[in-house]
Amino acid sequence: MSGERAALVIEARTRLLAALDDEVGDRLVHPGGKVDMYADGCVVRPWDLLERCPARVARPVDDFEESARNVARRLGRLTLRRWTPPQAIGDAVEDLMSDREDWPRGLREWFDGLDRAGVAAVRASTTSWAVGAARAVRGRPTRWVDRTMNVDVPGRLIRLAAGWDAQDAGRPTALLVMSDAVSSNRSRLIAGFSALACGLLTQTAPERVVVASAASGRSTRVVVDDGLLSLTVDRVVDVVTHRIEPDLAPTQPGRWCDDCHLLSSCEDGLAALGEA
C-alpha cells in the first residue's frame, strides 16, 4: 500500500517536472542557495486553481495585509491544537492570546501592535473560525497544523502554498481542508492541490482529502488517485504558464468582473458589464 502511494507521487512529480520543462523551459529555474520565493519566484495558492479568468490568474491581486479575518484561520488552528473538550473554545482562544510563544513571529508582531478593541476583533473572528471548524469535524480527533505548508517544486522557483488545515489524528494519511467551495468540482481541485503538495513534501500520497465547510456543515471526501493528481498538476502548470506570460492569458468575462482589480483596463470585462 505505501509503495502504491509513493508511486503515485513519483508519477505526479515526473509529470509536473516534465510539463514545466515543456511550458516554462529555462525560466523559473532555481539558482541554488537562498532565494526570496515571493519576490523572484511564482507562488501558487489553492484559489489560483479555482480562478475562472486566466487574466486574473496571470496578474493576481497583490493587496494582502494582516487583518482579523485573515488571521482567524491561523489562530483558529493554533487554538484547536490546544483545545481539549469540553473546554469552551472561547476560553481556549483567550489562553492562546495570553501565551503567544508558539505564534509565527510576524503574526505575533502584528498582534502586539493592536489595542484592546483590535484584540476584541481578533478574538471574535478567531472564535468564530475555530468553533466552525470544530463543529465541521464533529468533534473527531484531529491534528491541526500550526503553519501554512509551503512546498517548493524541486529545481524550480515555484512554491505551492498548500492549504490543508489538519490531519485525521487516527489516520494521518487523511487530510482535512476547511473550505466553503460549493461544488464537487471545486472541492476536487482544492483537495488535489493539498494532496499534491503533501505528496511532494512527504514522498507519499495521502489516501484522501476531506474538504469541509463550516458554513454549510457538509464535507466532501475526495479519494487521492492518479486522476486527481494529474488534474491538479495540469492546473498548477496552467497557473505558472499564465504567470510567466501574463500578456498571453485570455480573459473569461463573467459575474466576477464586477469587483476585479483589472477591470479598468480590461475591455472584455467592461464590455461584459455593459460599461465599454
Added chain:
Amino acid sequence: MTRPGSDGSTSVVAEWVEGHADDASPVSGEELVDLREMLERVAADTAAGAEGNGPTGDEPWRVGKARLADLTRCERLARTDRAGADLSPGIVRGVALDHFIAHRLWVGPVTAPAEELTSMAVATADHDLEAFLESFGDDELDEMLAPLAAAAEAWSGLDASWWPRVQTSASLVLADGAVVSAGRVDVELGGPLTGRPSLVVEVKSSTGVRADHAAEAYLYALLVALRDDEAPVAVALWYPGGAVVDFPVAAGTLRAAAARLADGIVTWSELVAGRPPRESPGAWCRWCPDADRCPSVQVDVSSNGPGDDRRAFDDRPGNDGRGRVG
C-alpha cells in the same frame, strides 16, 4: 465573557439566553432531513430545467435573505443590481453595533466609541469604514456612536459556556452548488459541541419589528438547522435599547421557511430565464435603482434615499448591513 453589566445586574440578552437554557431542540432530525430533501429536489429540478445559461457551481443562483425579501416585495426590485452600495451613516450604525457587541463580549464595555470603532476597522482592514470615520467630526461621531456603545451593554454577563460567536456563516448548498442560500448570522450561542441549546440573534440597528422580520429570522433558523443538523430553539431580534424579540422555532416555522425558500428559487429561475418581473410598488420604491424608469413607481423618490437616511437603514428590506445583496 462572564462580566456582569456595569451596574452588576443581569443584562437583557443574558436573561433571554438563560431563559432558554433547558429547552430541547424542537425539530426532529428526520424532519430536517425531509426539509433538505425537498429543497434539494426543487433546486435540482429547477436548475436542470433552466435553458441556456443554467446555474453551475461556478456561477450559482444565489437566493439569500436579501433576494428572498426583495422577491416578496417586488420582482423588479429583486432584479436590480444593488451591490456595492457606498457606506452611509445608516450602514455604519449597523456595522458599529456589530463591532461594539463583539467588543462587549470579548474585552468589556466600549468606553471611547469613535476611537475603538476605528481600532476595530483597522484590525479588520475595513478601509472604507476607516475613511468614513475620518470624514466625520468628533462631535458628529460621538452623537452617532455613543448611544450604540451604551446599548451594547445589553450584551454583558453572558456565560462563556454558551460559546458566543459573531458574524458566522450559514449556507445551504443545493444541486451540487448550483443553488446557494447563504446567510451571515450576527450572533450564535450554544449548539453542537457546547452542551447547550442553539440560539441565534439578529442585531437590528433600527427599532421596531416589521412583518418581514419573522421571515428573515426563520430563514436563519432554517440555514443554521440544516448546517448543524440541529434546529435552534429560538431566533431573536435585538434592537439597541430594546427588549429581545423572541421567535420560537418549531417544525411548522421551519417548514414555512423552507417553502418560502423553494418558492424563491423557482421565481428567481423564471426571472433569470427572462420572464418580465412583476412590479409591486411600495415603500421600497424609495431606494429602488429602477425607480426613475419604472412605470409602476408610486412614491416620491426625489427625497430620503437610502444614502442619506440616518435612522431607517434596517427599513431597507434585504440589505445585509453592508449594501450587499443575495
